Amino acid sequence: MVLVQSMLLAGRSLRFFTRNPQHVIAAFAFPLVLMFTQLAVLGELVAEVSGQPYVARIAPLVVLSTAAFGSAITAAAVYRDLHSGLLTRVRAMPVSPASLFGGRLFGDLLRILAVASLTTAVAFIPGFRFSAGLLAAVGFFGVVVLFGTLSTAVGILVGTFGRSEESVQAALSAPATLLFILSSGFVPLETFPGFLQPLVWANPLSSATQALIGLSHGGPVAVPLLVTLAWTAGVGILSVVLVARRYRELSRP
Incomplete structure (x- = not known):
């Protein structure tokens, strides 16, 4: 029942997204502009x-940055859902509270996968290839889903505790930019100053990017994948606990 309700609410979130041309254009155009600018x-x-x-x-x-920067969109949408009367309607219907957040998670993961697929396809023009084979290519998008889950969980958490739609977007935009710049995907790890290298290595965007590089171009996969899994599990568990607590607070009469 929760899964069915989550899928229905995921469809709702996707419809809201596709009906906003500004969001659609920004979501699909931004990563392409970013990629070709950096190239x-x-x-x-x-x-x-x-x-x-x-x-x-x-x-x-x-490809991963679309998820990282998209967490601000998630946070703003969650804030609107919780403060626009939807919460009251959910409490009045036989709808599981988990499906409200599950729908947001599934809907945003589909959006992330759509943008990632387009960005990857366009990247073939300047020479990107899946040199490690078909199975590795499937794993590539599996890591995208994994990191997308991490980013969406952060967005749901911040949106649940936010005080305004503008504040939750601002709270995530700057950290996402910092993670991008301090990433070993931006430039190789060894080019960073020595004192920054441990921070860059521990950056979840670095570990996920290194896993994608290994799955597409070749290179280490196991360690960066394990680091990404650890980040996703830790943030996911923390988000579930804190969001559930906050939901109970907001649901009190």
Whole structure:
């Protein structure tokens, strides 16, 4: 029952998204502009340092960045749901509270996958390839879903505790930008100053990007995948506990 309700609410969130042309254009155009801008500015320089085409590094990072930057959209949508009367309607119907957040999670994961698929397809133009085979390509999008779950969980958590729609968006936009810049997908880990390297290595965007690089271009996969799994499990559990507590507070008469 919860799964069915979640799927129905996921459809609702997708309809809201597709009916907003500004959000649709931004969601699909932003990663493409970001990717080609970085290729033009840093492509040759980073390729000389890393010994591999820069598109093999920046394309996976940009694919994941759609989820990281999209967490602000998630947070704003969750805030609207909780403060626009939907919460009252849910309490008055035989609808599980878990389906409200499950629907948001499933809907946003579908949006993330759609944007990631388009970005990956366009990345083939400047030379991105799945050199590790079909199974690795499937795993590539599995990691996208995993990191998308992490980003969406953060968005749901911030949106649940937010004080205004603008504040929750602002609270996530700056951290997402910082994670992007301090990522080993942006430039190789060894090019960062020594004191920053542990922080860059622990960055969840770095570990997920490294897993995608390994699954597409070749390289280590196990360790970055385990780090990404640990981040997703930790943030997911924390989000479930805190969101459930906050929901009970908001549901009190």
